Amino acid sequence: MAAILKQDDRRAGSTHFQRVLLVCVLAGHAGSAIAATAYEHDDALAFSQAAIGRDLAGVTLRDTDGQPFDLDQLRGKPLVISMIYTSCHHVCPRITRNLGDTIDVAREALGEDAFTVISVGFDWRVDTPERMQQFASGLGLADVPNWYFLATDSGVVDQLSDNLGFIFYPSAKGFDHLSQATVVDANGKIYRQVYGVDVETTALVEPLKELVFNTPRSAGFLEHWISTFKLFCTVYDPNSDRYRFDYSIFMAIIVGVLSLGLIAFFIVREWRHAR
Template structure:
């Protein structure tokens, strides 16, 4: 795997530094508070995110379980935020575009959840979506019940605190697998694109492996050969990796055939 594809494996310290840089624009709390929020966020990985009822921009009820079957990106925002939340959401939209170009248009879903209830109601969330310029059919802006906010944010490891100017809160995108389990957290007002795309590739590749059909095997090969190009800031299919993979499989097959042939010859010699 080439180095750009391994950005997501940076030590937790690097992720914490990214979090601190992003959080500096959103809060003035001491670093120890941010570190604690980071620990809570990381501890939530592996959580079943649950099946909460929320309302979309039209007021229609949806449930988190409605998003099972595909990876899901989840961000928390509040509509009274006029700088950081809109900026973070716009950057996420850029990252989503790159991810879709790499993985396909319909491979994952996105939701932004308003945690400042009752103010982040469906009308406010719909207005927020318009404000940041998002009209994506696979991206929902949702409002939870006020009574569910604490439990919902706890499942995602999302920390926030009311202040005189709004809220201090983590800048995080949670990546949830197709079974509703929190798989990875990505931090910051902006981040290296592979930190978002690589976990999605892993989840989609795992799904292809479990299905084990000809189409899923081919899908897994394409996912493996899709690599990040730091010069363009996007992804491309590197067919040389496909040929390397094919050559490796062919070589292993040839070795196995030679070993099997020699084993059979040895058996015949012993019988003679």
């Protein structure tokens, strides 16, 4: 199999992401039912970005045991969705392996159960539950908690890919598609698109951090403020490529509040003495 990768950088709003065009070619592969004469990578990127703000389609997939898997059951936590196909023997495994490394960093910072990940095989004729199981096992990811490898069928994959803003076109010997991970919030709304074969750690972890620590006030005063402190004090260390809780930010806030309180105390005391 040959793989052709084209990459450049683009910023959408405050998000820095790589535009990556993947052409995964497998000799003799029949491809999907989607037909196209050419893959326009700018159009694919625009289509992908247009999905942000959409509600995730409540489709039913199949897990590696062949049992129905309803996406609606994943609501309540942020979700990361990666679309791959198992016949791509180089790029898609690389995408998934690198995603796994970033997921490890995210869970270390945010918590093991803070969010869910699914990898969906879009080549529905080939990506059976058995093939998805083999794909996950080959990468050592079959037993990772809260990560599901899911199969689909023709109608569902068309609905889901369109909903996610994920375009894939069969070429003469394979597929053209963006390397894309979709971040969905706990209410099932598409929140961010992350691009690249080698995903930058912050590109994926930052939106997850925003979603995990963005506890509404309705959850209670204490829980809301604890989450707010975690949001601002969990910072990325580029030297270790890890996140850590920076107590200095917390202490600076405390010192600032105490200083303002002390200044206010002296002002009030002097004002009373002057009366």
